[in-house]
Amino acid sequence: MSMKLRHLALPGLFWLFVAYLFLPLLVMAAMGFRDSNFVAFPIHSWTTKWYSEVLLDRDVMEALWLSARVAVFSTLISVAVGLPVAFAVARTSGIARGLLIALILLPAFLPVVVSAISLRIFIGRIGLETGTAAIAFGHAVGSVPFVVIMILTRLNTMGRNMADAARNLGADDVIILVRIVLPYLSPALLGAFMFCLLLSFEDFVRSFFLGGFEQTFPVLLFARLRFGFDPGLAAISTIVLIATTGFGLYAERFVRKRSLRSETSLTSGAKND
Amino acid sequence: MTDPVPAIEMKNICKAYGALRVIDDVSLKIERGVFITLLGPSGCGKSTLLRSIVGLAEPDSGEILVDGKDITHAAAHNRPVKMVFQDYALFPHMTVAQNIGFGCEMQGMEKGAIARRCTELLELIRLPDIANRYPDALSGGQRQRVALARALAPDPAALLLDEPLGALDLKLRQDMQRELKAIQRRTGKTFVFVTHDQQEAMSMSDLVAVMNKGKIEQLDSPENIYANPATLFIADFVGATNIFGAKVEAADGDHLMLAVGDARWRVPAARVTSRGKPAMGETVSVVIRPEAFNIGASRRKDDIVLSARLTDQTYLGDRVHLNVETVDGASLLVDARPPVTARQNAEITLHCRPDNLAIIAG
Amino acid sequence: MTSLLIHLRRFSVYRGLTDLYARSPLARLLIVSIVPLLWILGTTAAPLAQMVIVSFYESFPVAEGETARWTLANYASFFERPLYLTAFLRSFVFATVVTLLTLLVVFPIAYYIAKVAPRGRRTRLLLLVIAPFWVSEIIRSFAWIVMLANRGAVNSFLSFIGIPGTPVELLYNNVSLTIGVIYLTSLYMLLPLYAALEKIDDNVLEAAANLGAPGWRRFLRIVLPLSRDGVVAGCSLVFLLVIGLYAMPQLLGGPGNTLFATTIGQIFAKAGASWPQGSAFSIILTGAALAYVGLFVAIFQRRGRGGA
Numbered sequence: 023m024s025m026k027l028r029h030l031a032l033p034g035l036f037w038l039f040v041a042y043l044f045l046p047l048l049v050m051a052a053m054g055f056r057d058s059n060f061v062a063f064p065i066h067s068w069t070t071k072w073y074s075e076v077l078l079d080r081d082v083m084e085a086l087w088l089s090a091r092v093a094v095f096s097t098l099i100s101v102a103v104g105l106p107v108a109f110a111v112a113r114t115s116g117i118a119r120g121l122l123i124a125l126i127l128l129p130a131f132l133p134v135v136v137s138a139i140s141l142r143i144f145i146g147r148i149g150l151e152t153g154t155a156a157i158a159f160g161h162a163v164g165s166v167p168f169v170v171i172m173i174l175t176r177l178n179t180m181g182r183n184m185a186d187a188a189r190n191l192g193a194d195d196v197i198i199l200v201r202i203v204l205p206y207l208s209p210a211l212l213g214a215f216m217f218c219l220l221l222s223f224e225d226f227v228r229s230f231f232l233g234g235f236e237q238t239f240p241v242l243l244f245a246r247l248r249f250g251f252d253p254g255l256a257a258i259s260t261i262v263l264i265a266t267t268g269f270g271l272y273a274e275r276f277v278r279k280r281s282l283r284s285e286t287s288l289t290s291g292a293k294n295d
Numbered sequence: 296m297t298d299p300v301p302a303i304e305m306k307n308i309c310k311a312y313g314a315l316r317v318i319d320d321v322s323l324k325i326e327r328g329v330f331i332t333l334l335g336p337s338g339c340g341k342s343t344l345l346r347s348i349v350g351l352a353e354p355d356s357g358e359i360l361v362d363g364k365d366i367t368h369a370a371a372h373n374r375p376v377k378m379v380f381q382d383y384a385l386f387p388h389m390t391v392a393q394n395i396g397f398g399c400e401m402q403g404m405e406k407g408a409i410a411r412r413c414t415e416l417l418e419l420i421r422l423p424d425i426a427n428r429y430p431d432a433l434s435g436g437q438r439q440r441v442a443l444a445r446a447l448a449p450d451p452a453a454l455l456l457d458e459p460l461g462a463l464d465l466k467l468r469q470d471m472q473r474e475l476k477a478i479q480r481r482t483g484k485t486f487v488f489v490t491h492d493q494q495e496a497m498s499m500s501d502l503v504a505v506m507n508k509g510k511i512e513q514l515d516s517p518e519n520i521y522a523n524p525a526t527l528f529i530a531d532f533v534g535a536t537n538i539f540g541a542k543v544e545a546a547d548g549d550h551l552m553l554a555v556g557d558a559r560w561r562v563p564a565a566r567v568t569s570r571g572k573p574a575m576g577e578t579v580s581v582v583i584r585p586e587a588f589n590i591g592a593s594r595r596k597d598d599i600v601l602s603a604r605l606t607d608q609t610y611l612g613d614r615v616h617l618n619v620e621t622v623d624g625a626s627l628l629v630d631a632r633p634p635v636t637a638r639q640n641a642e643i644t645l646h647c648r649p650d651n652l653a654i655i656a657g
Numbered sequence: 658m659t660s661l662l663i664h665l666r667r668f669s670v671y672r673g674l675t676d677l678y679a680r681s682p683l684a685r686l687l688i689v690s691i692v693p694l695l696w697i698l699g700t701t702a703a704p705l706a707q708m709v710i711v712s713f714y715e716s717f718p719v720a721e722g723e724t725a726r727w728t729l730a731n732y733a734s735f736f737e738r739p740l741y742l743t744a745f746l747r748s749f750v751f752a753t754v755v756t757l758l759t760l761l762v763v764f765p766i767a768y769y770i771a772k773v774a775p776r777g778r779r780t781r782l783l784l785l786v787i788a789p790f791w792v793s794e795i796i797r798s799f800a801w802i803v804m805l806a807n808r809g810a811v812n813s814f815l816s817f818i819g820i821p822g823t824p825v826e827l828l829y830n831n832v833s834l835t836i837g838v839i840y841l842t843s844l845y846m847l848l849p850l851y852a853a854l855e856k857i858d859d860n861v862l863e864a865a866a867n868l869g870a871p872g873w874r875r876f877l878r879i880v881l882p883l884s885r886d887g888v889v890a891g892c893s894l895v896f897l898l899v900i901g902l903y904a905m906p907q908l909l910g911g912p913g914n915t916l917f918a919t920t921i922g923q924i925f926a927k928a929g930a931s932w933p934q935g936s937a938f939s940i941i942l943t944g945a946a947l948a949y950v951g952l953f954v955a956i957f958q959r960r961g962r963g964g965a
Contacts, residue, residue: 032769036782039766043789043840046800049810053803061803063813106692113689125697133901133946135918136708136939139925143711143932144704146718163700183384186351189371190378191449192401194675197662201397205388224793226904231925240795244904247799256803259796270791274784370679403663 047263054257061251072257082258085242089223092154092238096161097218101211103162104169111170112177130167137163138231145232153234160228165221169214176210209277216273220266300363302327302453302485303348303376308357310343310509317343318354319509325453325487330479332488332496335506336532341489344506345455348487349378361452372401377451381458383442385430391417391441392426398449416444419478436467443478453485460495472499493533497521505529521584523568527655530582537627539581541654543573551654553581556623560599562649573656582653585616585630590637593646601645603627605637619643712936731937741920741938748917748942749949751831752899756892759839763846763891768880771854772862783851790844798908801837802828805909834910841905842898846891853887854880889957893950900946917942 053061057069076082111122129137141160142152150156180203188202189195204211226240233241239262246255303325310318317340325331333341346352348359350371359367366374377398385394395416396409404412417423420440430438439459446454456475460468476499479486490496496503497517504514505528513525524530530538545552546564551573553560560581564572573579593600603619606626610633617629629645637643665671678684711717715726735741770782789797804810805827812824827833857880865875881888903922910916921942924935 032765032773035765036769036774039762039843040785043786043843046797046804046840047789047792050796050800050803060808061806062808063810064817103692103696106689107696110689110693113685122693125701126693128701131897131947131950133897133918133939133942135901135903135922136943139921139935139939140704140708141700142925143717143936144707147707166696166700181382181384183380183382184386186371187378187380187384188386188397189679190349190351190374191398191445192372193397194370194372194662194666195678196675197401197659200662201659202386208388220791224791224796226793226795227901227922230903231922240793240904243793243795243799244908247795247802247908251799251802251806255799259799263792263796266791266793267788271784271788274787278780368680370676372679373676400659401663403666 050256051260053253054260056253059252061253061256072254073261076254076258076261079254079258081242082239085237085239086262088154088236089239092158092161092229093219093222095158096165096222097215099158099162100165100169100218101215104166104173104214105211107166108170108173108177111174126170127167129163134164134227138228142231151234152232154236156232157229157238160232161222161225164225164228165218168217168221172210172214172217173207176207180206213273213277216269216277220270220273223266301325302329302362303487304360305348306358306360308344308347308354308359310340310347310352310354316509318347321509321511323504323511323514325485327485328483329501330476330486330488330499331502331504332490332500333504333506334490334493334496334533337491339506340509341506342457345378345457345487345489348455349376350374375452376455377446377449378455378457379442379446379459381461383438385438385442385445387430390427390429391433394430394441395445395448397445402449412448416448419447419481420444435463436471439463439471440474443475447482447484451484453487456486456488458490460490468495475499505532523653524582524655525569527580530580530653530655535585535628537583537585539583541579541581543575543577543579546575553579555581560649561597562652562654566650566652566654567656568653569655569657571656573654577656580655582655583647583651585628587647587651588629588631588645589647590629590631590635590643590645592644597649598646599649603643603645605639605641605643608635619645708936708939711933712940714933717932731931731934732941734934735938735941744915744920745917745941747914748900749945751916752896755835755838755842755899756896758835759842759846759895760888760892762839763843763850767847767850767854771851772857772859786847787844794841794904795908797840798837798905801833801840801909805833828909830911831914834906834914837905837909838899838902842895845894845898849887849890849894850884851887853884857883885957889954893954896950897946900942
């Protein structure tokens, strides 16, 4: 009975789950090839016109361009802030550490709507406009907790004495940072960087509440979906889907490879000779 | 004979964490070119002492001088003393050559000179071919030697080693002990070695400082530490020991009369190895090493004689470990040369030269 | 870079600063804590404080030349109109149900990847189920619209195999929303569960089997307690995510089933709406959600270490 469960039911469930994840996306991708103005099945005649049309859609292209800019901008902020925050957490201990972690992670636990709205009120109060800068800033607020966790995880695997050894050999704190700590953290930094890009690119709520007249891609898509559906939306969604998924998988692989190298050097201890 | 200015001099170093005194008023002069070991159980303050020399721990009070220069308040990265860490702390993202060259680079040495120095050191540690490897491609012993080379590269005023052999297995550890000693001789550097392993301390050092509870209890040659322990702690910590409680009954000239249970032992007063000398009627401890005993009746009148019962024996090839029980019920360790003919539970007689024991007051 | 820094050391100012930093704990504390403190202040503390203050205003922004007038009316309005209270309660029930469903769906998947699948394939299987999550909420909502619409893939398939009564109304109700939301939340359940299950020593399971414990019993007595941390973390994350959902309920949910986060969002999205009221509602939602999750964690979190 239990063997049956392990070897038939569980894999069955797993592949069912995979189908649940992928089928809607595949169906959507297929819809982008429907030669008709309506989203409907069955598909009798096929066309690639939606895919070519969408690439000429000025609004879509502008939204994508804005999303890309916001993503890069917010990622730079997130990493620039996340790094010193991670250092601060690593250096404190006891109650101060707990409090610091709680406050830094808080935005990740707030309902996104609330977090976005509180920022909206706040930037209005201090006299800033909604728009690109506000969105980027808002996205960074959402990303910093993840950046901090990713960097801290890596920092915790760093040999206790590595910085001390460098100091002993004559490196001041600036050189320790540049030559020892940052290179060691680089896989985590790269991972955080790519993760932030994706997180920002797919964010809707913060962009929606903090945006001005220009729309990021998810906001544009949301607005269009409320008007009605055409296969063109399926086409552009599919293009973006392939791009982000591909990027995500590449990032995952890349980071995994990079971090493996420097981890083995620490974990494979002196006993294996 | 030796240079009048010591390589390292510590004056009245104190360090406490809350109520715990990790280093308790330690003063120590280390002459140039000496291999000295700080020996003690974990938590005795030896590592903290080492770390305060390089500036990675800050003493609460006291002074530290290196080559006569006061460095008590110098930043850690400006101190001329280098250290080998217990976990080696090699930089995993740098090659062996970059690791070794790091200290020289920090001194602003030019690239060619760094490369030459690096080659020199790789030859010293007898690993000339690994310059371009990364630390994760090295064995434990190789990493250990690279860490040593890295610390030696910037030509330090002294080299500090914090239990560097702890992670190696026994065989490799013994090889590395010889290797370390050889490198120390060849470079003529001052080595300050920290360990809790007394065998390691004995086999390598010119001088051993035994530490306990934040204090140096004795600073002496390995031979003297073993033969003339200044405190009961040292007698017990260094090597296997039999300790007898005794009372000073009389003193005549240069001999003491000790009451050990019902027996009376007449021993030379010169064998009092503790700093304080015992007064009449005071209790003392008599330390006798297992190999100081001989089996059989004594031919000399002044020998100390004990009768005991053999409870257990372990044959080790070159010697035999005996466990015996005295008539008082105390159990003793005896190291004998084979063959030992006595059987289990046999009554045997032990004797010991009165010069081969140590008396510790207090 | 490094050689530049080493050159810099010739200047006493640089040397003085780095020495000071190395030797003074106070200087280190100051420098290290500047960024975190500013960030917490500017992104969390000040905006939340501002929101709390605004929630007690009669109107916001306060008109030029006037001083703000304080009121509790914004909070009172939450209890006065059943519309709000219903949406609030609906949100909590919905989020709880979705969280439990997600746990139910994802647990066997996580268990399969972490414990049953061949070791060498685990990373690849994990990536396979993670990959779709690099897609935005909006695109995924759209994908489900294409699936579930009256002339969507599912209805088309049903009529193709001859099921009578098509098209079935699949979209714009709680079922379609639940299906879509689980699609969104399963990653946040999967990762903590996987991490917890992966840590369970295979020998423990084998020992239990060896001692004759049947499958379901092994699961209840060993697997579930040992993965408790993962379950608690996953459920907390998913609940907080669902309670704050804004876009998907509008795209996949029914018009009569508004959730509270959507209500709040719409207060702000509409022109001329009452920000103080929206702020008050935000604080009610946040406080209630964090308290709810906090209570859940307090009850189920493993007490102490070592015991299992």
